[in-house]
Amino acid sequence: MTAADAGVHEAAPAKINLALHVTGRRADGYHLLDSLVAFADIGDHVQARPATRTRLRVTGPMAAGVPRGGENTVLRAAALIGVAADITLDKHLPTAAGIGGGSSDAAATLRALARLGGIAVPGGVLALGADVPVCLLARAARMRGIGEEVLPVDGLPALDAVLVNPRVPVATPGVFARLDRRENDGLPEVLPRWHDRADCARWLATQRNDLEDPAQALCPEIGTVLEGLRESQDCALARMSGSGATCYGLYPDAMAATRAAARIAAQRPYWWVVATRLR
Structure with missing residues (x-):
């Protein structure tokens, strides 16, 4: 039995927008972005085994929030690549959460299906979603345009963080619709060389997420999450990721992040709270 016969496994890590600047809007309505992205060491998991037709099974603590129809991104990805498989999605990340x-x-x-079929990942993945190209890379990167331009970023320090979601889904189109200004400055053309995680956190504090205010207008709980992170011990920076509602806090080390996550979870037991490392 080959490795492909036994099935293949791929991690689907959480994507965190450390900074997200909206720089314009095209004539077709798509917004232009300039974002620094990192990936967490937690996420979902995909397992695929050879089959005569594609079937999807969803497991995990967040399985209930996953659509099972044609809008499911796993099924759309399988249709795009054209490799039939039995796919299991082990879901640990909240849906519509900005990560x-x-x-x-x-x-x-x-x-996974490219490995299973012994083929290359096809073009046209942007049709699956603006974040799919950077998620294919799954490492620190700068994404620009409508998500089609992805440049790996070297030298980003490992960042100990706490991710918090108030378990309120936020619809991305509604957030963009509430933007007051769409022509904003992007990130610096040349990113700095960060000396360490503290230096990186200080620099990130000079940047922004342009979607944070409009997302809070739709979901006031985001402000409560940010306040909770900022009030936690040793938090160097708190910011929303993507279009929300997940926010991240940065801490000096893993122990501080774990301590903050435990305290926030105890105060807000309904929230999704996890300590992680961003790379």
């Missing part, structure tokens, strides 16, 4: 869960699942499916 690229569906896009990372699609990217992991593409990688």
